[in-house]
Amino acid sequence: MTSHLSIGRRRRAGCRLGVITVAALLAASCGGGDDSASGEPSGAATDAPVTVDVLIPDTSTNIVNPAFEVLTPEFTDRTGTTVEFVNSGGDYGAVEERILAARVAGDLPDAAIISSASIRTYVDAGLAQPFDPLMEADASYDPATAEPALLDFGVYDDQTFGLPLTASWVVMYYNADVFRAAGLDPDDPPATFTELEAAARQIVDSGAAPSGLAFRFADDPNMWRLQNVVASAGGALMNDDQSELTFDDPALTGLVEFLAELAADDVVSLYDSTSIGEAYFRGDVGIVFDASSSARTHAEGAAFEYRIAPYPVLDDGDDRVLLAGGASIVMFTDDPVRQQGVWEAVRELIGPAGGTAYEEEQGGGVVVLDKSANAAVADEHAALALTAGDVADFAPMFQFPGRSAQEIWSILGDEILAALQSGKDPAQALADAEDAAGSLLP
Numbered sequence: 494m495t496s497h498l499s500i501g502r503r504r505r506a507g508c509r510l511g512v513i514t515v516a517a518l519l520a521a522s523c524g525g526g527d528d529s530a531s532g533e534p535s536g537a538a539t540d541a542p543v544t545v546d547v548l549i550p551d552t553s554t555n556i557v558n559p560a561f562e563v564l565t566p567e568f569t570d571r572t573g574t575t576v577e578f579v580n581s582g583g584d585y586g587a588v589e590e591r592i593l594a595a596r597v598a599g600d601l602p603d604a605a606i607i608s609s610a611s612i613r614t615y616v617d618a619g620l621a622q623p624f625d626p627l628m629e630a631d632a633s634y635d636p637a638t639a640e641p642a643l644l645d646f647g648v649y650d651d652q653t654f655g656l657p658l659t660a661s662w663v664v665m666y667y668n669a670d671v672f673r674a675a676g677l678d679p680d681d682p683p684a685t686f687t688e689l690e691a692a693a694r695q696i697v698d699s700g701a702a703p704s705g706l707a708f709r710f711a712d713d714p715n716m717w718r719l720q721n722v723v724a725s726a727g728g729a730l731m732n733d734d735q736s737e738l739t740f741d742d743p744a745l746t747g748l749v750e751f752l753a754e755l756a757a758d759d760v761v762s763l764y765d766s767t768s769i770g771e772a773y774f775r776g777d778v779g780i781v782f783d784a785s786s787s788a789r790t791h792a793e794g795a796a797f798e799y800r801i802a803p804y805p806v807l808d809d810g811d812d813r814v815l816l817a818g819g820a821s822i823v824m825f826t827d828d829p830v831r832q833q834g835v836w837e838a839v840r841e842l843i844g845p846a847g848g849t850a851y852e853e854e855q856g857g858g859v860v861v862l863d864k865s866a867n868a869a870v871a872d873e874h875a876a877l878a879l880t881a882g883d884v885a886d887f888a889p890m891f892q893f894p895g896r897s898a899q900e901i902w903s904i905l906g907d908e909i910l911a912a913l914q915s916g917k918d919p920a921q922a923l924a925d926a927e928d929a930a931g932s933l934l935p
Contacts, residue, residue, distance in 0.1 A: 541573065541830065542573040542574070542575070543573065543574055543575070543830050543831060543833065543834035544574075544575040544576075544577055544834070545574065545575070545576055545577070545603040545604065545826070545831055545834040545835050545838065546576075546577045546578075546579050546602045546603050546604075547560075547576055547577070547578055547579065547602060547603065547604045547605065547606065547822075547835075547838065548579045548581055548588055548591055548592065548595075548602040548604070548605035548606070549578050549579065549580065549581060549588070549605070549606050550581055550583065550584045550585050550587065550588050550606060550607075550820075551578075551580040551581060551582065551583075552582075552583050552584050552587075553584050553585070553820075555786065555854050555855050556606060556658070556659070556820045557578070557606070558850075558854055559658075559842075559847060559850035559851045559853075559854045560576075560578070560606070560658075560842060560847075561578070562850045563841050563842065563846045563847050563850050564576045564838055564841060564842070568838075568841055572837045572841075573837075574833075574834040574837040574838060575834075576834075576838050579591075579602055585607060585608040585611065588605055588606070588607055589607070589611065589614075592605060592615075592620075596620065601620070601825040601826070602825060603824065603825060603826040603831050603832075603834070603835050604822055604823060604824045604825060604826070604835045604838070604839070605822070605823055605825070606658065606820055606821070606822050607655075607820070607821060607822070607823055608818070608819075608820065608821070609646055609647075609655065609657055609660070609817070609818065609819050609820065609821040609889055609890070610714075610715045610717075610818065610889065610890045610892055611892075612646070612647045612649075612654060612655035612821055612823060612889075613649070613892050614892075614898075615654070615655075615823050615825075616649045616654045616655075617894075620825055621654040621655065621823045621824065621825065622654070622824045622825060622826065622827055622832065623652040623653055623654055624653045624654070624656060624824065624836065624839070625652055625653050627832060627833065627836040628653070628836075631836065631840070634840060638844075638863060638864055638865070639843065639862045639863065639864065640860065640861075640862055640863075640864055640867065640884060640887075641885070642884060642885055642886065642887040642888070643657045643660055643817075643860065643861075643862050643887060644656075644657075644862065646660070646817075646821060646889045647821055647823070654823060655821040655822065655823045656821060656822055656839055656843055656862065657817075657819055657820070657821045657843075657861075657862060658819070658820045658821060658822060658842055658843065658847070658851060658861065658862075659786070659819040659820050659851050659855065659859040659860070659861060660817035660818070660819040660859060660860045660861070660887055661784045661785045661786035661817060661818050661819050661855075661858060661859050661860075662784070662785045662815045662817055662818075662860075662877075662879060662883070662887070663717065663718055663721045663782055663783070663784065663785070663804050663815070663816075664782070664783065664784075664785050664801050664802065664803065664804060664877060664878050665682065665683075665780060665781070665782055665801070665802045665803065665804045665805065665878075666773070666780070666781050666782075666783055666787075666791055666799055666800070666801055667679070667682055667779060667780045667781075667799065667800050667802065668702070668773070668776060668778070668779050668780075668795075668797055668798075668799055669797070669798040669799060669800050670776070670797040670798055671696060671701045671702045671776065671779040671797075672692075672696075672701075672779065674699065674701035674702075675692075675695050675696045675699040675701035675702075675779070676695065676699060677692055677695060677696070679798075679800055682800065682802040683780075683805050684802075684803070684805055684806070685805050685806055685807070685808060685809055685811075686722075686748075686751055686805055686806070686807045686808070687808075688805065689706065689780070689805045690751065690755065690760075692705065692779070692780065693705025693706040693755060693760050693761065693779065693780060694755075694758070694760055696779040696780075697758075697759065697760050701779065702776060702777055702778060702779045703762075703777045703778075704759075704760070704761065704762040704772070704777060704778045704779070705755075705760045705761065705778075705779050705780060706755065706760065706761045706762070706778070706779065706780045706781070707761070707762045707763070707769050707772060707773065707778040707780070707781045708752060708761055708762075708763055708781075708782065709763070709765065709766060709769050709781075709782070709783075710763050710906055710909065710910055710913075713766075713906075714899060714902060715890050715891075715892065715902060716902055716905065716906060717784075717816065717818055717890060718782045718804075719745075719748065719909075720816050720890055720891055721804065721814060721815065721816050722744075722748055722804070722806070722807060723742070723744045723745050723748060724814040724816055724891075725806045725807065725811045725812060725813050725814045726743075726744035726747070726748075726806065726807040726808065726811050727744060727811070728742045728743070728744025728745050729742055730742065730745070730891060730893075731893070735894050736934070737931070737934075738901075738927045738930055738931055738934070739927075740905065740923040740924070740926050740927040740930075741920070741923060741924065741927065744807060745923065746919060746920060746923060747807055748807065749909055749912055749913075749919040749922070749923065750919045750920075751807075752909075752912075752913055753912045753913050753916075753919050756913040756914065757916065761913075762778065763910070763913060763914065769781060769783075770787075770790070770794070773795075774794045774795055774796070776796075776797060782804050784818060784858070785858040785859065785877045785878075785879070786818075786819075786855045786858040786859050787858065788801065788855075788856050788857070788858040788877055789855065789856035789858065792856070801876065801877055801878055802878055803878045814886070814888070815883055815886060815887050815888070816888055816889065816890045816891070817860070817887045817888065817889060817890070818890060819859060822839055822842065824836075824839075843861070843862040843863060844863055845863050845865050845866055847861070847863070848861035848862060848863030848865070848866030848867070849863075849866045849869065851866075852866050852867070852869070852870045852873075856873065857870040857872075857873025857874060857876070857877065858873075858877055860874070860879070860884055860887065867884070893934070894934065894935055895933065895934050895935035897933035897934075900930075900933055901930040901933055901934075904926050904929050904930045904933075905923075905926045905930065907926075908922040908923060908925055908926035908929075909922060909923075909926075
């Protein structure tokens with residue numbers, strides 16, 4: 494399956510930056526070189542003991558707990574590598590801020606666990622070091638044990654700059670009790686947006702719940718849910734050579750018009766990540782789009798029967814695209830000894846031990862690099878609306894080129910919200926977003 498959302502598996506690695514919180518990092522690093530982020534890594538191996546520091550999103554416990562579990566003193570005894578975890582004091586955003594501060598101070602960590610959507614940031618800034626020499630020099634590592642689609646997530650210019658620890662996908666959670674109260678069949682969930690609209694309206698009209706559908710926009714920085722729907726309809730946010738924005742794309746326009754009509758009729762509600770969950774667990778919402786990795790939260794927090802299904806596509810015949818979210822690890826050090834230590838840690842995290850730990854932590858709600866760990870939870874994956882064919886078609890989320898990528902997302906999100914909350918014409922809102930964001934492209 495090929496998406497037309499400009500998510501090519503090989504991307505240009507240049508002097509570009511994708512997250513606004515690290516814009517200063519690009520200015521400091523592009524075209525320049527310091528000892529921590531210049532030159533080609535040698536990939537040289539060493540048997541000497543080494544300590545490496547890994548910056549982590551410590552508040553994202555479902556990401557860091559498995560790392561704590563496998564990178565233990567036993568791991569150190571076996572490999573000679575000690576991992577010192579450096580707390581960011583927050584989530585992925587805090588990690589990015591800490592990397593910026595460390596870059597300015599000339600004291601980058603050896604590696605960091607980041608959002609997979611941000612790998613391009615550090616490649617374009619010239620900070621991330623490729624893993625390929627280390628992978629190729631390690632006779633005990635067999636890349637055939639890895640899921641090919643995931644292994645490709647961090648590849649730029651045919652070099653592997655990031656390795657995913659987890660990949661989650663967007664699913665539709667729905668309240669079966671609300672469906673029954675509305676006269677809907679919970680065994681026949683909507684598969685298209687036409688069916689989704691009918692179900693959402695019936696939920697509200699019947700009084701089964703105040704909102705038929707909830708959509709998260711306020712703090713979805715890469716508009717993950719929107720990206721999946723637009724990609725499934727063959728839509729594109731940029732042209733093929735990524736020189737121009739295409740916010741007038743029919744798939745994007747159709748999605749915004751759909752949501753605007755439902756919002757005007759009080760059928761859809763817009764939430765941030767916290768309030769959407771609270772509303773859903775109160776029974777105030779019939780249907781939400783959310784990450785597969787939230788399945789355990791639903792199991793523990795819902796006092797009603799909930800179901801999980803593939804998210805609906807815009808039209809019959811659309812190919813459902815799974816643009817994956819999740820965590821990846823990138824390497825900053827170019828010191829051969831420390832690189833080898835980072836690789837020892839990474840190999841543990843992406844191997845059977847790490848993969849199993851991540852699957853157990855997230856209740857089977859993620860796919861990991863290690864095929865054997867995925868095979869062990871195939872039933873859990875199936876319960877979360879995932880098939881083996883879906884995994885083969887996983888692709889990373891799209892990211893705009895240049896230093897102002899996050900600012901572009903913010904402009905687009907603000908204009909969409911204006912259409913949904915203030916009645917602005919959707920086509921005009923998207924045209925204004927394109928005009929405002931176009932100047933931010935490199």
